[in-house]
Amino acid sequence: MHCIFCDIISGNREGHFIYEDADHVAFLDKYPIDKGHTLVVPKKHYEKITDMESGDVGNLFSKIPHIASKILAATKADAFSIAQNNGRAAKQIIPHVHVHIIPRYNDAGAIWTKRVILSQDELKVLAKQIRDHT
Template sequence: MGCIFCDIIKGDRLGHLIYEDDEHVAFLDKYPIDVGHSLVVPKRHYERITDMEPENVGKLFSLVPKIARSILHSTKADAFSLAQNNGKAAKQIVPHVHIHIIPRFNDKGTIWTKREISKDSDLAELAEKIRNSI
């Protein structure tokens, strides 16, 4: 079975990209915890962060502030959470390293488990807004 994130990176599956460079992409989560929930992903397939060279982990995490600022600006979020899971027991659903950036809103509270399926049209509109903010 193939990797969903590798398919998005190759363009074989729809992904609402908000950032791309030679080694990384960031895109909106199809099943967000909240509006603007995004994933920062290395283009090279690694299942767990422990499979990566330390300098590549650093490059991946160094993108978070820039992308998070744009998400906060575009969604008018009050704060954000980060998550990075490794392995099935840690609730890693897609076995490809990724960092979750989850916008948080004062009037909604902080919920980790509730997810909704977003409409592609809503994701496309939000992705464009975030890309333009980066």
């Protein structure tokens, strides 16, 4: 099965990475709901979270506080939402497990369906800003 996220992880497709370790990556969503919208993805391909061992699920979610803190610092967001969808009926568009970290801004509201298309240059600059925050 062809997987866009596997292509990004392997470097066959462009991704704007903000985090990477031996088992996970985090990169900016190409169609963000809000500035800094990031996907945290296991490198190993799983379609749904129910396909994973519980320890692997815990390890995936353990990355979120560190990554979210960097996103909040770089974007000056006021808060963030976390989302994780499983299956087409749940609106999982890419069939590879991923967790959304969506920065939220007091003056923007929390709309789940709004999407913006950012340029590659905008994504590169934002990814660097987030990576540079410690």
